[in-house]
Amino acid sequence: MRGLAKTAAICVVTGWAVCASAGGEYLLSPGDVIRITVFENPDLTTEARVSESGQVSFPLVGATQVGGMSVAAAEKRIAGGLKKGGYVLEPQVIIFPLEIRGNQVSVLGRVNRAGRFPLETSNMRVADLLALAGGVAPDGADVVVLTGMRDGQPMRQEIPLTQLFSRDPAANVELAGGDILFVDRAPIFYVYGEVQKPGAYRIEPGMTLIQALATGGGLTNRGTERGMQVHRRDASSGKVDVLSIDRNAPLRADDVIYVKQSLF
The missing domain is CATH 3.30.1950.10 (wza like domain)
Incomplete structure (x- = not known):
């Protein structure tokens, strides 16, 4: 006692x-x-x-x-x-x-208020910690990564936000002192050339080439889908390949779409 x-x-x-x-x-x-x-x-x-x-x-x-x-x-x-x-x-x-520093957890990356936070309740969970950090920033990824120690062993878990906010108990993990929650930057693509709004945009899950063009406002009056190019970096070699892919093909992170001007 x-x-x-x-x-x-x-x-x-x-x-x-x-x-x-x-x-x-x-x-x-x-x-x-x-x-x-x-x-x-x-x-x-x-x-x-x-x-x-x-x-x-x-x-x-x-x-x-x-x-x-x-x-x-x-x-x-x-x-x-x-x-x-x-x-x-x-x-x-x-x-x-x-x-007491051991009962703190950290939030890093693309959140609105990164930093160290105390464990305020005995069963504080990932969703509670994200709320303390002001939520995921607009350019934050759809998956958060939790790392820490459990039973003396390193632990790493990737948690999709869709599961977290659907109140899936397996996703809303209980936290322990020293845990780190990391939110990476969301994957993006780039579009330029004859589109209404060239620039960088977030890749939504399963986004296709034609959906990416719609995100960029569609083609200008001078633009054409003919001869569209996708510049894609090879993950292993680092070389950038210039591809002609189907309009319904899925995009990858950091793809660069170039829309040519119509000749007629």
Whole structure:
């Protein structure tokens, strides 16, 4: 009960809505800043940041692994180091988290407000995080990529927005501290020549050549579909091929469509 009560107090003081594991105690994570005190030994009071490897440096004990441990377990480990070295006979160690960084998640890429956000609820999910980031930007892709760690193993999942917003529970993944959500740029195509509105446009799923021309406003009075060219870069060689494709053929990312002028 001591650990649960202490963790609850830490959550209230630090202002974090959630800092507990499924077992009820917050697990220290890389980036967390903690204050370590030893009863009746004020000279040992230390403020330290948990390193990427999960360690903190403490006087007399040296580098000590605390990452992934509860506050109570970390206190016992440091106390054990002091006692084993004969520095303090009956050490009473107290750890107080000053900054909880392990319970943050990041959103990168084509969103309206990228950055780091705290996990505000115990079951915060991908859709909630996208809402905090202001949603996907107009030029954002239709798929978001979630990366993180689960059970000590790297995790990567591609989540289509159509599944996410259809409330598919398998797509709306529950988040964990340290997760990163990335929204890439949407694939685009370019159209120029004898079209009403030349420029770059987003490729919608399954978009064909004729649909791309319609997106560009259609042909001008001088334009013709005859001899239309699609410039397409080969992914492996990097060479740009000039193709004549069917008007109902699907486009690929970064295709460049050139519409020629009619000779008659």
